[in-house]
Amino acid sequence: MNFRTPVGTNDILPPSSRVWSYVIDHFSRMCVRTNYDLIITPIFEESGVFQRAVGVDNDVVRKEMYQFQDRSGRDYSLRPEQTASIVRSYVESRPKYLPWKVYYWGPMFRYERPQAGRYRQFYQLGLEAFGSSDPSLDAEIISLAWDFLVDLGLSDLELRLNSLGDEACRPGYVADLTKFLDSVKDKLCGAHQDSYQRNPLRVLDCKTEACLEATQDAPFQRDFLCEDCRDHFKSVLELLDRFAISYRQDSRLVRGLDYYNRTTFEICSTSLESAQNAIGGGGRYDGLVRSLGGPDTPAIGFSIGLERLVSCLENQSPVVIGRAHQSHEPIIFLIDVTSSGKASQVFRDLSRSGINVARDYGDRSMKAQFKAADRSGAWVAVIIGDDELSRNSATIRALRDQEKLRALLQVSVREKYDGRSCGRQDELESSGQVEIDISDIEVFFNKVFIPKFSRHISLASQ
Ligand code: AMP
Numbered sequence: 001m002n003f004r005t006p007v008g009t010n011d012i013l014p015p016s017s018r019v020w021s022y023v024i025d026h027f028s029r030m031c032v033r034t035n036y037d038l039i040i041t042p043i044f045e046e047s048g049v050f051q052r053a054v055g056v057d058n059d060v061v062r063k064e065m066y067q068f069q070d071r072s073g074r075d076y077s078l079r080p081e082q083t084a085s086i087v088r089s090y091v092e093s094r095p096k097y098l099p100w101k102v103y104y105w106g107p108m109f110r111y112e113r114p115q116a117g118r119y120r121q122f123y124q125l126g127l128e129a130f131g132s133s134d135p136s137l138d139a140e141i142i143s144l145a146w147d148f149l150v151d152l153g154l155s156d157l158e159l160r161l162n163s164l165g166d167e168a169c170r171p172g173y174v175a176d177l178t179k180f181l182d183s184v185k186d187k188l189c190g191a192h193q194d195s196y197q198r199n200p201l202r203v204l205d206c207k208t209e210a211c212l213e214a215t216q217d218a219p220f221q222r223d224f225l226c227e228d229c230r231d232h233f234k235s236v237l238e239l240l241d242r243f244a245i246s247y248r249q250d251s252r253l254v255r256g257l258d259y260y261n262r263t264t265f266e267i268c269s270t271s272l273e274s275a276q277n278a279i280g281g282g283g284r285y286d287g288l289v290r291s292l293g294g295p296d297t298p299a300i301g302f303s304i305g306l307e308r309l310v311s312c313l314e315n316q317s318p319v320v321i322g323r324a325h326q327s328h329e330p331i332i333f334l335i336d337v338t339s340s341g342k343a344s345q346v347f348r349d350l351s352r353s354g355i356n357v358a359r360d361y362g363d364r365s366m367k368a369q370f371k372a373a374d375r376s377g378a379w380v381a382v383i384i385g386d387d388e389l390s391r392n393s394a395t396i397r398a399l400r401d402q403e404k405l406r407a408l409l410q411v412s413v414r415e416k417y418d419g420r421s422c423g424r425q426d427e428l429e430s431s432g433q434v435e436i437d438i439s440d441i442e443v444f445f446n447k448v449f450i451p452k453f454s455r456h457i458s459l460a461s462q
Contacts, residue, residue: 108123335383373399
């Protein structure tokens with residue numbers, strides 16, 4: 001019997017996983033630069049964490065949670081999103097200093113109908129900041145999400161923004177909206193005829209013709225914002241203007257989860273199919289810490305779906321995809337036909353010195369090892385044969401971009417040995433190979449060859 005991945009899940013395999021690793025690395029570096037620290041929480045929590053945070057009337061909790069009892073009968077759920085777990089963690093650990101700024105990436109689980117762009121296990125990366133209601137934090141969060149995507153080479157992005165008000169102005173608005181929906185309920189789509197009273201805001205977000213038409217004259221939150229919320233939103237927009245980030249205000253943007261208030265936003269890619277074109281989004285959730293048992297603490301965050309992001313990059317960012325692959329390619333392939341254990345030692349030394357290096361195993365023939373070297377995508381081969389071993393040296397041969405790399409190798413060897421010939425250098429000159437002392441190998445690559453090689457590569461990819 002052959003086992004397969006569970007329905008709605010995927011293996012993320014090489015070489016595509018190189019793009020994932022590159023994107024996560026890029027994200028982590030951006031977060032660290034802006035003072036966010038990594039947080040890792042369990043992938044399952046007491047179900048109450050999500051029921052309380054996301055809301056029991058929400059589809060994510062009502063229909064999509066992977067809820068189970070463990071062997072002791074405890075009620076747990078695999079996390080459908082990360083914010084609720086991080087709030088639970090904030091309340092439990094009570095950080096001393098605010099703002100508390102954290103970032104994450106990892107798997108989320110929703111029992112959805114699997115389709116392109118919608119999976120049952122999917123990955124999100126995101127960040128959350130606790131402890132300030134300053135609109136400059138909203139602008140920081142939105143600009144981080146935006147800059148992250150733009151810096152990855154995406155250009156067909158649209159930022160949509162809305163303010164959902166707060167506990168002072170939202171209840172009045174929701175009451176008005178519900179009254180309005182009562183008056184048009186027969187015209188709503190089937191699903192919302194049943195659910196609009198439980199979750200009236202979601203009707204505004206519904207993409208069906210029926211709901212769009214029926215809510216054309218619906219009241220919108222923007223006309224109900226209290227003065228504080230209006231000022232807050234205005235300051236956020238002014239900062240985005242100052243950053244020259246363009247956006248569209250969208251009164252229908254209510255986001256799926258119940259905990260949002262004030263600023264909400266979504267970033268869509270016009271190249272994705274319209275039903276699943278949101279790459280990510282987020283917003284404020286100033287009341288959530290309190291509702292999970294903590295002190296009043298304003299907070300804001302965003303999350304971005306990795307599957308959708310990687311699919312956009314594959315369609316639009318050949319340079320970034322190229323860079324992602326390149327960052328994982330071996331520079332050196334070690335070929336050792338001496339059975340002396342030398343390869344193991346050189347492999348360890350070179351990789352620990354920071355160079356991507358690959359090798360073969362099992363004492364195979366030189367020919368078989370060269371084939372493996374070609375398949376690996378390595379740029380140069382470092383060859384240790386009996387001759388070399390007797391002189392404690394290694395021969396280096398270009399495997400790709402032969403003409404350019406041979407020239408770079410020769411310039412590097414001349415520089416390293418100050419114009420003196422080393423080993424069989426004169427003999428090797430015509431074949432474009434070079435020879436170096438094994439004891440020089442780390443310095444030769446790290447200090448002499450790789451800096452020149454990196455310049456060559458980056459010029460070539462421009
Ligand atoms: P949400 O937490 O629903 O606001 O989703 C945030 C982002 O996560 C979305 O914009 C998608 O990129 C991604 N996402 C949400 N649900 C799924 C899913 N079932 N499969 C793949 N990606 C998803």
